[in-house]
Amino acid sequence: MxxxxxxxxxxxxxxxxxxxxxxxxxxxxxxxxxxxxxxxxxxxxxxxxxxxxxxxxxxxxxxxxxxxxxxxxxxxxxxxxxxxxxxxxxxxxxxxxxxxxxxxGGEPAPPESPLYLQRKGALLALLHSDLAEAPDFGQRPGFGRADDLDAFVRADGHESVEALLDWYAGRDEARATALADALTRNREALATGGFAELPDQLIYYECLGGNVRFREDTVTALFDFDLTHRDARVADIARSLAVDCGVSAKRAGAWLAGYANLAQPRLNEDEAALIAPLITAAELWNTVLPLSIGSRWGNESQIRAAETSIDRRLALSEEAERVLAAVALQAARS
Structure with missing residues (x-):
């Protein structure tokens, strides 16, 4: 065109x-x-x-x-x-x-291939090891940890997620309430699991989908570091699982086996127990961010994307918590 x-x-x-x-x-x-x-x-x-x-x-x-x-x-x-x-x-x-x-160059991994899911998990483990040794750049401006979505919406002029929800309630009160309730449940789950005590490091946050390119068995490209920032490494794991594995225990098991096999230090049980609620945290981020962008820039397609998440994907994500919690713990124990 x-x-x-x-x-x-x-x-x-x-x-x-x-x-x-x-x-x-x-x-x-x-x-x-x-x-x-x-x-x-x-x-x-x-x-x-x-x-x-x-x-x-x-x-x-x-x-x-x-x-x-x-x-x-x-x-x-x-x-x-x-x-x-x-x-x-x-x-x-x-x-x-x-x-x-x-x-x-290169091609995306076959989306249904357990072998390539395992390779992508192993790849992120190796990447985390190198990112952990990077100079301390501090936190990226406009970014925060998975339990601090306020940091992400300030770039669009909102003081907090609550302020964004107040704006959205004037447009769609039912969806705003549903999103607020999901945020509350997730904050409580992360706090109960001790997420705030986990150390942070540089993370990729985009080791998923077509951002990882292969030529046969060789990784030829890692694209899109647009979201790199500091957070606990399990937040990075959870976002990859949310996008590449959905609610499939088989796919998540393959991905996590690859990660756990090469992770240094080893993935521990406290981290593994947080992967499930962090999958929902990743989906909440994927809801709040387009809603924030849409409100600031008048982008209706971003708001519709957030509403699709509220209507469908958040419920699937909370279902994934129940399905994948045991899979994550098994990976840490293997």
Missing amino acids: SLAPALRAEIVEALSRWELAGEAERLGGGAANEHWRIAVEGEERPWVLRRYHPRHDATDIAYEHRVLAYLEARDWPVAPPIADARGRTLAETDAGLWALFRWR
């Missing part, structure tokens, strides 16, 4: 910051940021241009770029941002904030 002239002009201006010119093709898959594949005449390997969502600022993005630079130095197959002639990895134009990356 051809690009609108105004958008094409914005892309041309952004690429000029890297003294680059080429044909742009929009890439799908991003929930908030926008991406284009850039083909340059005479170059076999394309580039990827990203425009960040307006809720991101330069400080927040610089954090992501530091993590990518650290992982590249550790020989992880990431796509670090490309610096311009002045050493800057972020370009600002009137149309937004932009970064440029090199294309990395």
